[in-house]
Amino acid sequence: MSPSIIQVKKLSKSFGDRLVLNGINLVIPEGKITVIMGGSGGGKSTLLRHMVGLTKPDAGSIEIEREDIVRLAPEKMNDVRRKFGMLFQGSALFNSMSVFENVALPLREHTDLSDEIILIIVKVKLELVGLTGFEDFLPHQLSGGMRKRVALARAIALDPKIVFYDEPGAGLDPITASMIDQLILDLSQKLQITSVVVTHEMQSAFRIADQIVMLHKGKVLEVGRPEDIKTSSNPFVQQFIKGEHEGAIPFRQTREAYLKGLLET
Amino acid sequence: MRDFLGNIGSAAGLLLAGVCRLFGLGVRILAVSVQGSPTKRGARREAFVRQMVLCGFDSLPIICLVACSMGMVLALQGAYQLKQFGAVMYTGSLVSVSVARELGPLMASIVIAGRIGARMAAELGTMKVQEEVDALTTMGIDPVRFLVVPRCLALCVMLPCLVIVTDAVAILGGFVIGVMSVGINPDLYLAKSFDALVLKDIYTGLAKSFLFALLIGLVSCHQGLSVQGGADEVGRATTQAVVTSIVLIIVVDCLATAIFYYALPT
Numbered sequence: 001m002s003p004s005i006i007q008v009k010k011l012s013k014s015f016g017d018r019l020v021l022n023g024i025n026l027v028i029p030e031g032k033i034t035v036i037m038g039g040s041g042g043g044k045s046t047l048l049r050h051m052v053g054l055t056k057p058d059a060g061s062i063e064i065e066r067e068d069i070v071r072l073a074p075e076k077m078n079d080v081r082r083k084f085g086m087l088f089q090g091s092a093l094f095n096s097m098s099v100f101e102n103v104a105l106p107l108r109e110h111t112d113l114s115d116e117i118i119l120i121i122v123k124v125k126l127e128l129v130g131l132t133g134f135e136d137f138l139p140h141q142l143s144g145g146m147r148k149r150v151a152l153a154r155a156i157a158l159d160p161k162i163v164f165y166d167e168p169g170a171g172l173d174p175i176t177a178s179m180i181d182q183l184i185l186d187l188s189q190k191l192q193i194t195s196v197v198v199t200h201e202m203q204s205a206f207r208i209a210d211q212i213v214m215l216h217k218g219k220v221l222e223v224g225r226p227e228d229i230k231t232s233s234n235p236f237v238q239q240f241i242k243g244e245h246e247g248a249i250p251f252r253q254t255r256e257a258y259l260k261g262l263l264e265t
Numbered sequence: 266m267r268d269f270l271g272n273i274g275s276a277a278g279l280l281l282a283g284v285c286r287l288f289g290l291g292v293r294i295l296a297v298s299v300q301g302s303p304t305k306r307g308a309r310r311e312a313f314v315r316q317m318v319l320c321g322f323d324s325l326p327i328i329c330l331v332a333c334s335m336g337m338v339l340a341l342q343g344a345y346q347l348k349q350f351g352a353v354m355y356t357g358s359l360v361s362v363s364v365a366r367e368l369g370p371l372m373a374s375i376v377i378a379g380r381i382g383a384r385m386a387a388e389l390g391t392m393k394v395q396e397e398v399d400a401l402t403t404m405g406i407d408p409v410r411f412l413v414v415p416r417c418l419a420l421c422v423m424l425p426c427l428v429i430v431t432d433a434v435a436i437l438g439g440f441v442i443g444v445m446s447v448g449i450n451p452d453l454y455l456a457k458s459f460d461a462l463v464l465k466d467i468y469t470g471l472a473k474s475f476l477f478a479l480l481i482g483l484v485s486c487h488q489g490l491s492v493q494g495g496a497d498e499v500g501r502a503t504t505q506a507v508v509t510s511i512v513l514i515i516v517v518d519c520l521a522t523a524i525f526y527y528a529l530p531t
Contacts, residue, residue, distance in 0.1 A: 052403050081405035092400035094392075106404045109411075154404075 005030040011060035022218035033195040038215030084162040085155030091147040093139040100135035125153040145176035316419035332431040336438025357454040358461030360439035365466040374477035378510035382485040386506035389489025390499035417482035424478035
């Protein structure tokens, strides 16, 4: 196994009296693709928001290259943030800016490069995601898949070591979604970028993952290679993979179990 | 009775918390403006200029319309009252002093609160909902520096300019009515208008408009950035931004007038 780049230790977070993350321990290996999976409301997006420093945990630590980002001063945090990029679920492009300006923004803000060099870098990044010639378009003139790719180009503009993906295939047709998957694979293999992908789409997860993390009710259920997960004996994992509505998580709950579930969460 | 007092207490607490949050945002803006940006790029100046055009130049037609109507109404009503004392020729003084001291800054700020404040709150609120603010943060770009500072600075520069325009157009509107409808001699009207004005009337008006600009910017940006959830929250924040701005403008105007004309030595 390659050395770890992110280490999450005993991470806990609750919103109100709802415990969303319950003592998560996790190691993300460098240069690999880690897929975090789980049902809706299982805490995967919350875990991702913690890893990029958008949310502060109640307890525990997150180390990116041995630097604990939970206890880092805001100015130092911005230095850490330059090591990673993030692809948001809704792309989060700035609507008043063209594709070029969107991708150029982190370069303009964080480097002293001249405009000519920035232009070249932006062209290279757009080429990488297969969008040559779209520099002058505005985000609303692009399709959902294209917006995702522009957002990806923006996320890798500063050549980050890590890229976080929040539901990269959400809202896309299967072909476009698999194109995004291929891009994630390309980036990981060609540029040795560490990828952390949050998704609940099994097909895409098995296609790209080097390591799969299953989350359930704020806890890590199982960690392993895709083959291990496929042959897992855990009934929750099997139910999730097969997408069955009956299984370890019952579809129709008894009144008592329903009440218990309500009171637990 | 206890409920009533409790309600007052909780309302006061909420008000205090709101004032503290606004103050916090103000301090952050000040800190960011003073320390300057690490990379001085055209992008931020561009954003600043775009905001200035939006809130200054693009507001000119509506500001002129409001100012002109206001000047005319003042002249009409003033002349009617002054006629009873045989002092119709002082209509010009009435219009110019009341516009420069109070109505100019007040009306311009209220129009801008509705036009620009609502726009800012809705824009920032939508950006928050669509994760664009989060995207800025993860890129290591401070949203206050990138979004709030150019907007607030542009307002603080442009609103006093708009108030000067408002004053001029309102006095012009009063002049038109005074001369054409009330029948005052044009030279006399103008002479009375400017005789009554002292420099202090103008600069206290401008100082107040600067304060109002700061208020509109702070309240609107704060409301926009505090949006959490979806479209209904954006709507709520927009309404709240305009209502809070206008109420605060009027309250602060009252305090500022008291300070400028009664507390400070003349």
